[in-house]
Amino acid sequence: xxxxxxxxxxxxxxxxxxxxxxxxxxxxxxxxxxxxxxxxxxxxxxxxxxxxxxxxxxxxxxxxxxxxxxxxxxxxxxxxxxxxxxxxxxxxxxxxxxxxxxxxxxxxxxxxxxxxxxxxxxxxxxxxxxxxxxxxxxxxxxxxxxxxxxxxxxxxxxxxxxxxxxxxxxxxxxxxxxxxxxxxxxxxxxxxxxxxxxxxxxxxxxxxxxxxxxxxxxxxxxxxxxxxxxxxxxxxxxxxxxxxxxxxxxxxxxxxxxxxxxxxxxxxxxxxxxxxxxxxxxxxxxxxxxxxxxxxxxxxxxxxxxxxxxxxxxxxxxxxxxxxxxxxxxxxxxxxxxxxxxxxxxxxxxxxxxxxxxxxxxxxxxxxxxxxxxxxxxxxxxxxxxxxxxxxxxxxxxxxxxxxxxxxxxxxxxxxxxxxxxxxxxxxxxxxxxxxxxxxxxxxxxxxxxxxxxxxxxxxxxxxxxxxxx
Ligand SMILES: [Zn+2]
Numbered sequence: 044x045x046x047x048x049x050x051x052x053x054x055x056x057x058x059x060x061x062x063x064x065x066x067x068x069x070x071x072x073x074x075x076x077x078x079x080x081x082x083x084x085x086x087x088x089x090x091x092x093x094x095x096x097x098x099x100x101x102x103x104x105x106x107x108x109x110x111x112x113x114x115x116x117x118x119x120x121x122x123x124x125x126x127x128x129x130x131x132x133x134x135x136x137x138x139x140x141x142x143x144x145x146x147x148x149x150x151x152x153x154x155x156x157x158x159x160x161x162x163x164x165x166x167x168x169x170x171x172x173x174x175x176x177x178x179x180x181x182x183x184x185x186x187x188x189x190x191x192x193x194x195x196x197x198x199x200x201x202x203x204x205x206x207x208x209x210x211x212x213x214x215x216x217x218x219x220x221x222x223x224x225x226x227x228x229x230x231x232x233x234x235x236x237x238x239x240x241x242x243x244x245x246x247x248x249x250x251x252x253x254x255x256x257x258x259x260x261x262x263x264x265x266x267x268x269x270x271x272x273x274x275x276x277x278x279x280x281x282x283x284x285x286x287x288x289x290x291x292x293x294x295x296x297x298x299x300x301x302x303x304x305x306x307x308x309x310x311x312x313x314x315x316x317x318x319x320x321x322x323x324x325x326x327x328x329x330x331x332x333x334x335x336x337x338x339x340x341x342x343x344x345x346x347x348x349x350x351x352x353x354x355x356x357x358x359x360x361x362x363x364x365x366x367x368x369x370x371x372x373x374x375x376x377x378x379x380x381x382x383x384x385x386x387x388x389x390x391x392x393x394x395x396x397x398x399x400x401x402x403x404x405x406x407x408x409x410x411x412x413x414x415x416x417x418x419x420x421x422x423x424x425x426x427x428x429x430x431x432x433x434x435x436x437x438x439x440x441x442x443x444x445x446x447x448x449x450x451x452x453x454x455x456x457x458x459x460x461x462x463x464x465x466x467x468x469x470x471x472x473x474x475x476x477x478x479x480x481x482x483x484x485x486x487x488x489x490x491x492x493x494x495x496x497x498x499x500x501x502x503x504x505x506x507x508x509x510x511x512x513x
Contacts, residue, residue, distance in 0.1 A: 077390070117179060128212075137329045228251070258478030290442075389419060
């Protein structure tokens with residue numbers, strides 16, 4: 044077996060692993076690089092080999108940094124199936140066309156800018172893929188439930204296990220060959236933190252010969268859920284006392300539903316006053332509906348809170364804004380509201396309007412709840428920027444910034460190590476992926492010292508490893 048790390052090696056985005064076994068090539072994940080100046084160039088160069096040579100793709104979950112280059116792969120000639128869970132397939136129906144829309148808008152903006160600046164000599168910017176190409180790629184999705192083995196080709200068997208990260212997220216187990224010459228590759232995908240709101244805990248896996256494990260927070264510990272809730276209550280209460288709004292940038296899929304869930308829980312428990320919460324993202328609105336459709340995948344508490352929300356609309360006034368006009372109307376609300384909008388890293392989307400309205404106001408606050416990759420506006424805010432650039436204008440940062448790490452959709456070091464203890468014996472080789480390099484290196488060290496696993500590697504993008512099996 045040969046593994047080539049095409050992305051998410053020494054960084055958090057662009058998840059894509061090319062596996063070659065017995066003459067068959069397939070991909071696990073086909074994600075987009077996000078954040079940083081070179082992301083676009085990396086995305087353009089990501090599909091280097093002839094996509095017709097790739098037999099199939101197995102997707103761990105719907106987040107764009109794991110799925111976002113599927114339309115490009117299909118547009119460049121891929122003809123196979125893309126296996127994923129049914130909830131992932133439902134989310135991709137929303138996310139891939141949206142991603143294409145963002146690509147098209149970005150290319151159009153680049154071209155306008157070049158036109159204005161007179162740089163005609165440069166080639167026209169083209170989107171990575173169009174909305175039409177994204178829609179066509181959806182025909183390749185092949186939904187398979189958790190815990191149901193499937194075999195795209197003889198000698199290759201896969202199973203999805205619940206990764207507890209977002210709706211439909213999966214750990215991928217791949218068994219190659221038949222006994223006695225059988226080997227198992229396990230790809231953790233993104234792993235959720237145990238006991239987190241909404242999602243179930245990640246499934247434990249007992250056996251792997253080769254393991255790929257994520258390490259987004261491999262060198263850190265999250266605060267407990269109680270501490271996190273107390274921080275959120277503190278941030279919101281202080282902001283409302285000053286007469287401002289609370290702006291929460293959040294991924295439309297996963298984080299938005301989670302934040303809404305925690306806010307509803309805090310209002311139900313009397314820890315927050317009655318609230319008006321705007322979810323200002325068409326994609327988050329659609330994803331919230333999909334979440335309710337797959338409520339059977341959520342944990343018990345999540346289902347009871349969803350029920351409470353239906354019967355307590357006055358106490359918890361949740362408003363989804365569909366049109367741009369509705370979105371603009373939120374600008375009239377100067378205080379006492381929670382505004383949740385995408386993107387989670389503040390690099391695009393309606394959140395930018397709410398930031399431009401609220402960042403210059405001392406009364407307001409911005410609550411950061413998710414990972415902020417290098418090169419994003421969210422990262423600059425977390426790093427304490429006093430001024431940022433929005434829509435070509437300098438905007439002073441006067442609003443208070445709160446970083447609440449405990450809501451992370453990713454397990455922390457303790458959560459990751461606890462998950463690893465589920466393996467009965469150390470895999471022959473463990474690759475630490477999906478983390479900024481230093482985090483991955485520190486997590487690899489933690490695995491070596493705390494679990495006494497010896498063969499632990501932090502690969503770089505483009506590295507290929509031949510593993511002496513199948
Ligand atoms: Zn993810």
